[in-house]
Amino acid sequence: MTALDAVSVYTPAFRVPIENLADPLGLTDMQVRLFRRFHGLGEIRFDPDRSLADLLRTAATGIDELRGREHRVRYVVYGRAMPVVVPYPRNPLHEVCGELGLGHALTFTVTQQSCASGLLAVQLAGRLLAGDPADGALALVLTGEKAFTRDARLLPGTSIFGEGSAACLVSATGKRDRLLSYACDQRGEFDAELGEPNERFQREYRPALAEVIRRAVADAGLTLDDIRLVLPHNVNIVTWQRLCLLLDFPVERVMLSNVPINGHLFCADAFANYQTARERGLLCEGDRYLVAAVGAGAGATFAAMVFQH
Amino acid sequence: MTAPDAELDTVDAELRQRVVDVMSTVLQRLLEREAPVTEDMHLADELGLSSSLGLELLLELEEGLGIQIDVETMNPDELQTVGELATFIAGHSRPW
Numbered sequence: 515m516t517a518l519d520a521v522s523v524y525t526p527a528f529r530v531p532i533e534n535l536a537d538p539l540g541l542t543d544m545q546v547r548l549f550r551r552f553h554g555l556g557e558i559r560f561d562p563d564r565s566l567a568d569l570l571r572t573a574a575t576g577i578d579e580l581r582g583r584e585h586r587v588r589y590v591v592y593g594r595a596m597p598v599v600v601p602y603p604r605n606p607l608h609e610v611c612g613e614l615g616l617g618h619a620l621t622f623t624v625t626q627q628s629c630a631s632g633l634l635a636v637q638l639a640g641r642l643l644a645g646d647p648a649d650g651a652l653a654l655v656l657t658g659e660k661a662f663t664r665d666a667r668l669l670p671g672t673s674i675f676g677e678g679s680a681a682c683l684v685s686a687t688g689k690r691d692r693l694l695s696y697a698c699d700q701r702g703e704f705d706a707e708l709g710e711p712n713e714r715f716q717r718e719y720r721p722a723l724a725e726v727i728r729r730a731v732a733d734a735g736l737t738l739d740d741i742r743l744v745l746p747h748n749v750n751i752v753t754w755q756r757l758c759l760l761l762d763f764p765v766e767r768v769m770l771s772n773v774p775i776n777g778h779l780f781c782a783d784a785f786a787n788y789q790t791a792r793e794r795g796l797l798c799e800g801d802r803y804l805v806a807a808v809g810a811g812a813g814a815t816f817a818a819m820v821f822q823h
Numbered sequence: 824m825t826a827p828d829a830e831l832d833t834v835d836a837e838l839r840q841r842v843v844d845v846m847s848t849v850l851q852r853l854l855e856r857e858a859p860v861t862e863d864m865h866l867a868d869e870l871g872l873s874s875s876l877g878l879e880l881l882l883e884l885e886e887g888l889g890i891q892i893d894v895e896t897m898n899p900d901e902l903q904t905v906g907e908l909a910t911f912i913a914g915h916s917r918p919w
Contacts (some may be wrong), residue, residue: 635916755894
C-alpha cells in the first residue's frame with residue numbers, strides 16, 4: 515500500500531500583501547478587495563533569490579530520511595502545473611537529482627493535470643513501487659514552482675499563486691501515512707485554450723470536486739463523517755465554504771489557515787497543509803484525512819486522496 | 824440553512840428593503856442594465872449574474888449598507904432570486 519514516509523516543505527519567508535500586487539498583476543481596487551474579503555487572500559509568498567532548482571533542492575534536502583538511502587530511490591516524479599518553466603536544454607529536475615545522488619533513478623515530470631499533478635505524482639510513484647521487484651524501493655515526489663509570468667501568478671477572479679516547494683518520500687510498505695484511495699475526474703471540455711466559457715467551469719467546479727471527494731471517501735470504505743481533516747488546495751476560502759455546504763461537511767475541519775499567508779502554491783499546497791496539520795497536532799494516529807486538488811488550464815482535473823495517518 | 828421563504832417572517836423588514844433597494848441599483852450598474860430589477864427576478868438565468876459578479880455584488884452591499892454578510896452559511900444554489908438573496912442577507916448579516 516502506497517505510503518508517505520516523510521514530507522518536507524519549503525515556504526519562503528518573504529511575503530507580499532496582495533495590495534502590493536495590484537500594479538504588477540493589473541488588478542483593480544475592487545478585485546483586490548474581493549480577493550481579501552471573500553477569497554481570503556492576504557499575503558503571497560515569493561522567493562526572488564531562489565531559482566526553481568533552488569526551491570526543489572531546499573525541499574528535498576529537508577527530508578532527513580533520504581540521507582543514506584539514496585540508492586534505494588528508484589523513481590523521482592516531479593508534479594508541476596506549468597508545462598514549460600526553463601529554456602531547453604536546461605532541466606532543473608535532473609540538475610537537482612544529480613546533486614542529491616539520485617542520478618540513477620528513473621526521473622520524469624507530470625504536468626498534464628496542472629495543479630492536481632502533485633497528487634498524480636504520488637499515485638504514479640505508488641504504482642511504480644508496487645510493480646518494482648527491488649526490496650525497499652523508494653520514490654521521491656517533488657513539487658514546486660516559480661510564479662514567473664502574469665499567467666502563472668494570477669487566476670483571474672479566483673486566486674493568486676505563490677512560490678514554494680515540497681518533497682515527499684514514498685514507499686510501498688511504509689507505516690506513516692497510508693494511501694487508502696484516489697479518485698480523479700479529468701474534464702477535457704474545460705480547456706481554456708479551446709475557449710470553453712469560464713462561467714460553465716465555475717458553475718460545475720464545486721459539484722465536480724464534491725463528486726470526486728465523495729468517490730474517494732467511498733472507495734476508502736468510509737463516509738465523510740470518518741474524515742478527521744481535509745487538506746485543501748489553497749484556491750481560495752469562499753470556494754471551500756460553499757463546497758462544504760454542498761458536501762454537508764463542517765468547514766472547520768478544512769485546513770484553510772494557510773490561504774491568507776501562502777496564496778495558492780500550485781501542487782505544493784497539499785504538502786504544505788499536511789505539514790501545518792502535523793505541526794499543530796491536528797492529526798492523530800489512525801486518523802483518516804482527505805487531500806483535494808483541482809487543476810485547470812489545458813482541461814480540468816478534479817482529484818482527491820484519502821490517507822490514514 | 825433555513826429556506827429563504829421560511830425566514831421571510833423573521834428578518835428585519837426595514838433592512839431587507841434597504842438590501843433590495845441597494846441591490847437593484849448595484850445590479851443595474853454591474854450588468855449595464857437600464858430596465859429596473861425586481862425581487863422576483865432570477866439572478867443567474869434572468870439577469871445573467873455570474874459567480875464572480877455575484878461576489879462583487881455582495882461586497883458592494885456590505886460596503887454600501889455597512890454590514891458584514893455571513894457568507895460561510897450562504898449557499899448560492901439555494902438563493903436564486905433577488906428577493907431570496909435579500910431575505911438571506913437581512914437574516915444573516917451584522918453591522919460592520
